[in-house]
Amino acid sequence: MANIKIIKENQEYFILLPETAEEIASSxxxxxxxxxxxxxxxFDADQINENFKSHELYQMGYVICNDFTQDERTExxxxxxxxxxxxDKNVxxxxxxxxxxxxxxxxxxxxLVVKIK
Structure with a gap:
């Protein structure tokens, strides 16, 4: 995984995602x-509320796949x-x-539902 680093701190793992335009392009x-x-x-710069506190630590769960087949991602x-x-069922x-x-x-x-809206 180019430019995507995984670090371990105190029995916890953290994924450091690319930040610069160069890192993003190569990944x-x-x-x-x-x-x-x-x-x-x-957390994207275009989406963040102006009152966002960037100095605070935020934790969130998500699943990232690397080289998985469509069947594996589906499962x-x-x-x-x-x-x-x-x-919401539409989402x-x-x-x-x-x-x-x-x-x-x-x-x-x-x-049909999309056309009705």
Missing amino acids: KGNVQILDGQHRLIS IFIFSNEKQKTV LRQLMRWLHLLSNDEEDLYD
Whole structure:
């Protein structure tokens, strides 16, 4: 995983993601965030609220995959989310569509719901 470092401190592991434009460019395509992408995106400079306290330590959970097959990513996604609290069905369907987990009928239903909105 180019430019993605894993460090261990006091029995805890931390992933140091690329920060500079150069590091990001050289790491592109090496990892895929499977769960928690919205939490990570919320820390993006374009998304952060002006009252955000950058000096505070934030912890969050997410799943990052490296060189997993589509079947492996699908299995991890389903396993990670099967005991989660219910979210808006349209958000869940959108994620499932991106992961190619919808049947043809579910795809048609999703398209119809999007058109109605």
